[in-house]
Amino acid sequence: MKHALTVTDTKEQILNVAERQFAEKGFAGTTLRGVIREAGVNIAAVHYHFGSKEELYVAVVRRVAKQMVPAQLQHLGKYENLKQPPSVENIMEAFFAPPLRMISQMGEAGMIRAQFVGRCRGEPLPIQQLADREFDESQQRFLDILQRAFPDQTRLQLKWKLDLAIAILIRTLNQVGQSDNLIGGNSSEEVEIAIERLVKFVSQGMKA
Amino acid sequence: MKHALTVTDTKEQILNVAERQFAEKGFAGTTLRGVIREAGVNIAAVHYHFGSKEELYVAVVRRVAKQMVPAQLQHLGKYENLKQPPSVENIMEAFFAPPLRMISQMGEAGMIRAQFVGRCRGEPLPIQQLADREFDESQQRFLDILQRAFPDQTRLQLKWKLDLAIAILIRTLNQVGQSDNLIGGNSSEEVEIAIERLVKFVSQGMKA
DNA sequence: GTCTATAATTCGATAGAC
DNA sequence: GTCTATCGAATTATAGAC
Numbered sequence: 001m002k003h004a005l006t007v008t009d010t011k012e013q014i015l016n017v018a019e020r021q022f023a024e025k026g027f028a029g030t031t032l033r034g035v036i037r038e039a040g041v042n043i044a045a046v047h048y049h050f051g052s053k054e055e056l057y058v059a060v061v062r063r064v065a066k067q068m069v070p071a072q073l074q075h076l077g078k079y080e081n082l083k084q085p086p087s088v089e090n091i092m093e094a095f096f097a098p099p100l101r102m103i104s105q106m107g108e109a110g111m112i113r114a115q116f117v118g119r120c121r122g123e124p125l126p127i128q129q130l131a132d133r134e135f136d137e138s139q140q141r142f143l144d145i146l147q148r149a150f151p152d153q154t155r156l157q158l159k160w161k162l163d164l165a166i167a168i169l170i171r172t173l174n175q176v177g178q179s180d181n182l183i184g185g186n187s188s189e190e191v192e193i194a195i196e197r198l199v200k201f202v203s204q205g206m207k208a
Numbered sequence: 209m210k211h212a213l214t215v216t217d218t219k220e221q222i223l224n225v226a227e228r229q230f231a232e233k234g235f236a237g238t239t240l241r242g243v244i245r246e247a248g249v250n251i252a253a254v255h256y257h258f259g260s261k262e263e264l265y266v267a268v269v270r271r272v273a274k275q276m277v278p279a280q281l282q283h284l285g286k287y288e289n290l291k292q293p294p295s296v297e298n299i300m301e302a303f304f305a306p307p308l309r310m311i312s313q314m315g316e317a318g319m320i321r322a323q324f325v326g327r328c329r330g331e332p333l334p335i336q337q338l339a340d341r342e343f344d345e346s347q348q349r350f351l352d353i354l355q356r357a358f359p360d361q362t363r364l365q366l367k368w369k370l371d372l373a374i375a376i377l378i379r380t381l382n383q384v385g386q387s388d389n390l391i392g393g394n395s396s397e398e399v400e401i402a403i404e405r406l407v408k409f410v411s412q413g414m415k416a
Numbered sequence: 417g418t419c420t421a422t423a424a425t426t427c428g429a430t431a432g433a434c
Numbered sequence: 435g436t437c438t439a440t441c442g443a444a445t446t447a448t449a450g451a452c
Contacts, residue, residue: 010435026332029236032428042437047429049435122330122382124234160390164409167379168372174330175371182368201372204416205409218417239445250419255447257417 011049013039016109019060023116027057027127058130061120064113065134071098072138076145085148088206092199095142095165100195103176104188111177111186118174121166139166150206165202172198219257221247224317227268231324235265235335266338269328272321273342279306280346284353293356296411303350303373304406311384312396319385319394326382329374347374358414373410380406 008016017039021030032053036043050056075094079086099117103110120131139162146158172194175181183194216224225247229238240261244251258264283302287294307325311318328339347370354366380402383389391402 024332026234026236028234029332031426033426042435043428044430044438045436053428119332122379124232124237124327159388160405161409163379163383163390164376164406168375170379171330171371171375180367182371197368198372200416201369201413204412208408208412240447241445250417251446252420252448253418261446 010041010045014041014046014049014056015060015063018056019064019116020112022057022060023112023119026119027123032056054130057127060116061131061134064117064120065131068099068102068117069135069138073141076141080141080145086145088146088149088203089199091142091145091149092165092203092206093195096169096198096202097195099169099173100183100191100198103183103186104191107186114173114176114183118170118172118176121170122174146206161206164205168198168202218249218253222249222254222257222264223268223271226264227272227324228320230265230268231320231327234327235331240264262335262338265335268324269339269342272325272328273339276307276310276325277343277346281349284349288349288353294353296354296357296414297407299350299353299357300373300407300411300414301403304377304410305403307377307381308391308399308403308406311391311394312399315394322381322384322391326378326380326384329378330382354414369414372413376406376410 014035018030018035021035021038032046033043035056036046046053046056050059072094075098076091079090079094099114103114106113121128121135123131143155143158143162146162147153147155150158172182176183176186178184182197183190222243226238226243229243229246240254241251243264244254254264258267280302283306284299287298287302307322311322314321329336329343331339351363351366351370354370355361355363358366380390384391384394386392390405391398
């Protein structure tokens with residue numbers, strides 16, 4: 001490996017600061033100059049390492065998705081190979097738990113990551129699509145397994161019901177840390193309670 | 209009244225175009241020059257009539273809230289004075305129906321308005337607060353009447369459950385017109401079906 | 417009320433030395 | 435890989451004539 005002693009190399013430092021600023025201010029509200037100022041690096045470095053503002057954004061999205069999507073799919077994999085379809089509660093826990101547990105497992109960085117995930121999926125077009133396509137695979141798998149759990153509902157019905165679950169996930173993640181939110185801090189207890197509540201709420205709606 | 213024969217005066221024209229662009233591109237992604245170009249007015253006109261970009265934004269929010277909030281409160285008023293508390297389904301219909309019926313009642317302008325309402329409530333801080341405070345009154349009233357319908361749940365519980373309903377409303381409005389969305393067009397039939405589905409979904413969750 | 421002209425910044429991006 | 439310097443364009447906002 002290169003630079004084994006480097007605590008935080010330039011590229012990673014830019015990614016970290018960019019993730020926070022994109023999360024707080026959105027794509028359009030974030031400036032490269034603001035990022036490099038907080039990151040303590042040169043303006044030319046971001047173009048050297050990433051090429052453009054949009055490519056930096058995609059790099060942040062990819063790093064997040066690479067952590068979150070496999071966690072969801074692994075959780076889901078426990079049920080996919082069973083002959084008996086899982087309960088909707090099991091499916092929804094596989095949906096909500098991985099992104100929410102990021103918060104308590106990663107500390108301060110987890111709250112930032114949560115806010116970013118919530119923010120990026122509500123961006124105006126065409127920026128939103130840069131994130132959506134990274135989560136499409138996971139979304140399809142959840143739709144497939146929901147279809148097994150509810151064979152008497154049409155795929156279109158399950159599609160928009162899953163969209164409502166996504167709406168709830170996005171908002172909950174985006175508002176993390178704000179007072180009066182379901183998740184105000186990043187303690188493990190708080191996160192686990194939130195998961196249980198979200199799973200129950202959405203599961204009831206899915207059955208309707 | 210002034211200028212009775214003016215089909216669309218400058219101020220209203222700016223508001224209309226600004227609402228569309230804020231809805232599509234968000235606050236940070238919208239430029240005054242883009243607005244005045246599409247509106248066919250002068251750049252100085254927006255400062256003369258509104259003062260600044262942020263004050264223009266607030267003017268758009270106020271015009272929307274002035275239409276939507278009274279509609280919700282009037283719908284809710286039918287139940288507030290009864291000795292018998294209304295069902296969750298009634299409350300949630302008062303919550304979802306007015307903003308969604310805007311879409312079918314206002315035609316093309318209704319779809320834009322829906323997207324704006326969804327967008328403005330998901331803006332980064334501090335812009336989001338400019339909208340939130342206009343909807344706070346309505347939100348409190350819904351919380352009060354939910355407390356009457358569910359006297360055995362704590363106010364904090366009902367608070368975050370209402371937040372989940374808001375999350376669903378925001379996302380549904382913001383994605384109006386996108387393919388695969390719950391509301392793809394603006395026909396009255398489509399909107400009424402969506403209202404019924406949302407009410408059922410959320411009401412089940414509220415009871416959980 | 418509407419217009420032109422422009423001030424004063426800030427933006428993303430690049431060239432080229434080291 | 436990192437830096438300085440800068441380009442060209444775009445931004446909000448204002449001053450002042452009409």
